[in-house]
Amino acid sequence: MLNINVKELVIYHFFYVILRSMKKLFATIEYKRKNRRRLLALVKKRQKEKRRKKPYLRLVGLNFHEPLDVDKKKEGYKRIRPMISAPSNFQFIENTEECLRFFSEIRSSKNCSIIKTTKFIQISLTEVEKIDYPTINILIAISRELSNRKVNLQGNFPNNVACKNMMVESGFLNYMYNDKNQRYAKAAKSDTFFFKKGQGALSNDDNINISNVIKKTVKHLTGTEKPNTVIKSLLLEICGNSIEHANSKGKQWLLGVKYEKDKVIFSVTDVGLGILETLYKKFRILLEDNLTFKSNLDVLNGAFNRKYGSSTQEPNRNKGLPSIKFNSENKVLINLIVVTNNVILHFDNDIASKTISGNIPQFRGTMYQWELTKQSILKAEQNLYVDN
Amino acid sequence: MLTINIKNDFSAYPGLRHCNLSDNSGEHFYHELLNKKFKEAYEKNDRLTVILDGTDGYAPSFIDEAFGNLIYDYSLDIVKKYLIIISTEEPIWIQALEKDTYPKWEERRKGGMNPIVTMEHEPWFRFVNGSIEQNQWEKPRN
Numbered sequence: 001m002l003n004i005n006v007k008e009l010v011i012y013h014f015f016y017v018i019l020r021s022m023k024k025l026f027a028t029i030e031y032k033r034k035n036r037r038r039l040l041a042l043v044k045k046r047q048k049e050k051r052r053k054k055p056y057l058r059l060v061g062l063n064f065h066e067p068l069d070v071d072k073k074k075e076g077y078k079r080i081r082p083m084i085s086a087p088s089n090f091q092f093i094e095n096t097e098e099c100l101r102f103f104s105e106i107r108s109s110k111n112c113s114i115i116k117t118t119k120f121i122q123i124s125l126t127e128v129e130k131i132d133y134p135t136i137n138i139l140i141a142i143s144r145e146l147s148n149r150k151v152n153l154q155g156n157f158p159n160n161v162a163c164k165n166m167m168v169e170s171g172f173l174n175y176m177y178n179d180k181n182q183r184y185a186k187a188a189k190s191d192t193f194f195f196k197k198g199q200g201a202l203s204n205d206d207n208i209n210i211s212n213v214i215k216k217t218v219k220h221l222t223g224t225e226k227p228n229t230v231i232k233s234l235l236l237e238i239c240g241n242s243i244e245h246a247n248s249k250g251k252q253w254l255l256g257v258k259y260e261k262d263k264v265i266f267s268v269t270d271v272g273l274g275i276l277e278t279l280y281k282k283f284r285i286l287l288e289d290n291l292t293f294k295s296n297l298d299v300l301n302g303a304f305n306r307k308y309g310s311s312t313q314e315p316n317r318n319k320g321l322p323s324i325k326f327n328s329e330n331k332v333l334i335n336l337i338v339v340t341n342n343v344i345l346h347f348d349n350d351i352a353s354k355t356i357s358g359n360i361p362q363f364r365g366t367m368y369q370w371e372l373t374k375q376s377i378l379k380a381e382q383n384l385y386v387d388n
Numbered sequence: 389m390l391t392i393n394i395k396n397d398f399s400a401y402p403g404l405r406h407c408n409l410s411d412n413s414g415e416h417f418y419h420e421l422l423n424k425k426f427k428e429a430y431e432k433n434d435r436l437t438v439i440l441d442g443t444d445g446y447a448p449s450f451i452d453e454a455f456g457n458l459i460y461d462y463s464l465d466i467v468k469k470y471l472i473i474i475s476t477e478e479p480i481w482i483q484a485l486e487k488d489t490y491p492k493w494e495e496r497r498k499g500g501m502n503p504i505v506t507m508e509h510e511p512w513f514r515f516v517n518g519s520i521e522q523n524q525w526e527k528p529r530n
Contacts, residue, residue, distance in 0.1 A: 202410035207401040211444045229478055232445030240404040240447055319448045319488070 079114045083122040090125075090163075091132040093337060093369075096344055097360045099135060104361030107142060107271075112151055120152040120181060125167070128158035134267055134337075134369050136170045137256045141269040141365070143175040144197060144252055152177045171195060194257040201251070202236075202243060210235050213257055217264045221374045230380040231372070234327060235268070237320040238368055242270035245278040263334075263371045271365035274341035275321075279303055297355040300343045324368075332380045333370040340366040390429045392421055395442035405449035408506035414453030419509040422454055423461065427513040427520055429470050430462070440475040451481055456493035460503050461514040461525075464494040502526055 025031060084105045087098040105111055106121050113120050143153040154177045157164045167173065170193045173184040194213060198206050214232055219225035235255070242253035258265040276296055294302075304325040306318055328336040328347040336347040342362045346352040356362070394402065398417050403410030422438070429436035440446070459467055467490070475481045496503075505526045513520050 201408060202403055204399070204401055204403075204411040207403060207411070207444075211401065227444050229443075229445035233447055236404060236445070236447035237449065240409060240449060243404070243409050244406075319452065323448060 078116075081111045081113045081122070083124045084111055085124045085126075086128050088127045088129045090128045090135050091130050092135040092138060092339070092367075093132060093344075094130075096339070097356065099138075100356065100361050100363055103138060103142060103363065106153070107146075107364070118152070118181060119150060120154050120177065121146065122179075123153065123155040125155055125158045125163075128163050129160050131158070131163045131166060133170075133256070133258050133265055134339075134367060136167065136172055137254060137267045137269045137369075138271075138363075138365075138367060140170075140172055140175055140195065140197075140256070141252070141254045141271045141367075143172075144254065145271045147175070148252065152181060154179060154181060169193060194259075196255040196257075198239060198243070198253045198255070199251060200243075202239060206239075207236075210239070210255070213255070217257065217259075217266075217372060218377055220259055220264055221262075221372065221377050228377060228380055230327065230332060231377075234324060234333070235266075237323060238268045241320055242268065242272065242366070245272070245275075263373050265369065265371050267367060267369040269365065269367045274362070274364060275303060275338075275366055276300060276341040276343065295355045296341065296343045297345065297353055300338070300340065300345050304345075327380075328370070330379060332372075332376050334373060334376055336368070336370040338366065338368050339363055389437055390425055390432075390434055391437045391439065392425055393439040393442070395439075397421060400443050402443055402446050402450045404447050405453040406504070406506040414450035415457070415505060415507075417450070418454045418457045419505075419512055422458055423512045426458060426462065426467075426470065430466065430515075430520065435470055435472055437472045437474060440473065440481055441477045446478075446481065448484065451484065452489045455485055456489050456496075457503050459490055459493035460497045461512070463497065463515060464490055466515060504529070 084102065086102050087095060089095040090099060090102075092099045106123055111121055113122060146153050153175065156179070158167065176184050178184055194216075196206070196209050196213065211227060211232060214228050214235070215225050217231070218228050239253050239255065243251045253268060253270045256267045256269070276299060279299070304321045306322045324333070324336070325347065327333050334348070338345045338347075340363065342356040342358075342360070344352070344354055344356065392398070394417070398421060399412040401412060402414070402417065403412040405413060406415045407413045426436050428434075440451075455467075455473075458471070462470075473482055473485065503526060506528050508528060509524065511522045511524045513522050514525055515521075
């Protein structure tokens with residue numbers, strides 16, 4: 001016979017009633033709808049929180065670490081920074097210090113304006129009276145870098161007609177935005193300027209394009225279209241350095257070519273760390289350099305003389321820079337200039353070479369510029385060995 | 389005689405040093421072609437001829453990585469015995485190899501500083517203790 005305790009029965013019944021009523025309550029359509037809405041709201045809130053944790057302007061490599069202390073997601077959020085004016089003498093080689101200041105300003109997050117989620121930097125070129133080719137190269141390289149970091153470069157034209165025409169013809173506007181944050185119309189293909197931009201590993205197409213540029217250059221200077229393996233080796237080496245060592249965002253490099261009457265000006269620019277930041281110095285050499293108060297100009301000269309090792313520390317490396325110097329001394333590369341960090345090195349003019357003083361911002365990156373002439377092409381065809 | 393003509397058998401546009409830096413890199417050429425062909429030449433007691441002519445130009449790093457790895461895997465003495473390089477258009481590469489790449493990589497081999505690979509390669513051949521062994525000797529570093 002079942003021994004049923006009345007007290008237990010009452011308790012079981014009580015729980016049964018509660019569970020049934022709960023089931024009734026939570027199984028209703030109304031409850032399900034309400035719960036689904038609550039759940040979706042909760043998920044959205046969590047996703048928002050996660051997103052917000054990401055730094056809004058996390059632009060590693062530049063000075064874009066500045067945290068935003070305001071709620072940038074807020075509707076209608078605006079932070080407008082003043083326009084940065086380019087110097088009137090906007091020639092990097094002649095007026096290096098002022099140009100460096102300008103470049104440093106436009107690469108700083110402090111000058112980045114924000115409207116809702118659109119980030120942009122405004123530059124004014126109206127006062128520019130003189131501009132040179134390396135400056136345009138660097139501006140393009142910087143605008144590509146900013147674009148890679150989702151920051152638009154907004155700007156206007158120089159009032160000076162010659163400067164304006166040079167900027168338009170160079171194709172610089174292809175990388176710029178107007179004051180309404182819309183892209184400028186693409187410039188027509190120029191016979192004077194050519195730019196090849198690279199990103200990531202050097203593709204076979206990049207390689208073929210470099211070969212074609214060299215063939216066109218040889219034709220421009222000598223009248224005969226043919227390859228030049230020495231110039232090709234040098235370009236591959238310089239672009240390769242930008243890809244491997246510069247540590248720039250997306251491994252970007254920019255090859256610019258300007259065709260003039262009796263010469264062709266080449267420039268290769270990257271906005272990475274710069275050569276001085278990527279050298280490997282053995283302890284003995286580091287000590288020696290510090291004890292003898294070597295300037296950065298001397299250090300850069302040393303790098304081109306294979307005094308320092310590659311950042312990879314492999315003994316078989318560091319052939320590129322000495323071969324560039326050799327070809328400058330051998331008059332294949334005319335008027336070679338290298339600007340990196342706080343050094344400007346003129347291979348054909350020792351007096352113009354210098355270490356830029358401490359209170360002027362460094363150039364984060366490396367820019368090579370040289371000229372080719374008919375004579376230099378003939379020199380290159382001799383194809384001499386670089387004995388290090 | 390075994391022959392590799394880089395233009396016909398590999399690419400008319402050789403790239404840079406490593407696979408992570410460019411297409412048609414020196415590393416790729418070595419693992420794809422040179423290592424295997426050289427092993428074949430060694431086993432047949434034949435000589436391998438590599439023709440550099442005909443391409444659009446080399447980066448020094450391509451040449452260094454491709455032939456340097458060969459020195460590392462087979463040693464300088466064996467490479468000198470079994471390899472012929474032809475470069476009539478750019479004889480500087482032969483000078484560069486003999487004066488710079490070969491001694492530096494032999495030094496590297498003796499010092500045990502392993503070559504760097506930037507992508508997974510099929511097992512390749514290396515001369516170890518008097519015989520050729522096949523293995524995936526190196527793996528890409530993260």
